[in-house]
Amino acid sequence: MAFYKDKLQTAYDTMKKENIDMWIVAGQESATNSEPILPIISDHEFIGETALIFMKNGKAKTVCTPIDKNGYVNAGVFEEVIDFPVSFDQSVADVIKDVKPQVIALDFSENDPSSDGLTAGTYLHLMESFKLADFQGKVVSAKPIVNRVRGIKSSRELDKIRKACAAAEEIFRKAADVIRDGVNCQDVYAFFQKETDDHGYGYAWSKSCNPGVFSGPGCPAGHMGAPDVVIRKGHVVNIDFGVKVDGYSCDLQRMYYVLRDDETDAPEDIKFAFYTERDGIAATAKYMTPGKTGLEVDTFCRETITSKGFAEWGCATGHQMGMEAHDGGSILGPQKPRYNRDDLIRVPIEAGNVFTIEPGIECSGGHLGMEEDVVVREQGAEFLTPPQQELILIRSK
Incomplete structure (x- = not known):
């Protein structure tokens, strides 16, 4: 059993903030x-009722089943490990x-x-613990910590x-x-x-929709896998693909021309x-520095591309990525009904955040949907794999 101390330190820092x-x-x-x-x-799973309890002073306790006690003791991050003999609710209280x-x-x-x-079931247990402890304080969402x-x-x-x-680039x-053709x-x-x-x-998202393969003008697209469409000369071919290696994902799109x-x-x-x-x-990517909001980044990308005469795309410019292709938290999104929430697009991005950048535009050969994966740094985002620089040309055989 191991707990990642760098992650716990981020939790403690956020709790203080x-x-x-x-x-x-x-x-x-x-x-x-x-x-x-x-x-x-952590690399551990809960076995039976368990509560990991972190305090903003940097200390932690856990309430667990007796069979798990030694594992938590040996993890070296809990000042007290309570193996409840009868009542989980009372031990937490x-x-x-x-x-x-x-x-x-x-x-x-x-x-x-x-x-x-x-x-819902564990929530009811915790509500009973709060009652037993006569807790009169405030209960809030841990979303700021988790994010x-x-x-x-x-x-x-x-x-x-x-x-x-x-791994994905090699398959591309x-x-x-x-x-x-x-x-x-x-x-x-x-x-x-x-x-x-x-x-x-592994697959970075549902196997049935991974990859997305789309070819030519008017081709059905989106999270759907591949339509029954034949690739023809003069088509651009857009492939949206991501794999999971050692528990972490990528999400890339590459463009070919026949x-x-x-x-x-x-x-x-x-x-x-x-x-x-x-x-x-x-x-x-250069514009993406810590402190800017997802809305600001999305607006910059849209204005950069639409200024060249192209229509703007209907979805967000990017999302966070990590263990999952869509990893939660804030996004690079516009002020459109689907996205227009402060917690989604007006949260400042931070150094260490990993985002996709994926604008989409239409051309005579079909849909151009390039997508790159970047990590935010102090001087701008760093590409996690070399970005595509040229169309991949497919010659007739």
Whole structure:
């Protein structure tokens, strides 16, 4: 059993910043009913009723089943390990009475699933504990803690994301030998899945929709896998793909162009669209410094690309990524009804956050949907894999 001390330090720092006295992460049999923050802070699963109790003074206690006691003792991060003999509720209440917190954070959120790990049953147990402790303070969402603990990636986590990116890039390169005139998008989809399975990689999102393979004007797109569409000369082929390696994900899109018989390069209008998107992503990465909000980054990217005469895209410019392709927390999003919440687009980004940058525009050959993965640094975002610089040209065979 191991707890990641860098992540716990982020939790303690956030508790001080938010004036939260106690954070309780509680659950039971997490392999059956997961708590999303648990694998971020530990390699352990809950066995039976368990409460990890963190205090803003940097100390922690845990209430657990007797079979887990030695594991928590040996973890070296808990000043007290309480193996409750009879009552979980009473044992948690005793800790609350001893610490006397005024503000307790629990893992619930109305709109962020990564912060909503507290089950209804465990909530009822904790409410009973609060009653037994005669707790008169305030209960708040642990979302600010969870978002920073999950969102600020350690060097260990970044190394794993880079591995996932490198694995996906190799499959993208191989795909250039499969994509050609007359091949169905579904055949390319099958190729990516075979490569993923043969290498033993996981899928960064649902296998049924991974990868997305889209070719030519008017091709159905979105989270749907691959439509029954035949790739033709003159098409741009957009592939949205992500693998999971060593528990961490990537989320990349790469663009191919299928040359016509008389072409040695893509038409000028398609290249102009591609370079506009490529350069817009690069400029956005430079603009992404700590303190800017997701709304500011999204607006910058949109204005950079639409100033070249292209229509703006309907979805957000980017989302956070980590263990999951969509990793929760704030996004790079616009003031549109789906996204227009302060906690979603007006939260300052921080150094160590990993985001996708994925504007989308239409051109004569179809949809251009490049996507890059970046980590926020003090001087701007760093690409986690070399960004695509040129269309991948597919010659007739």
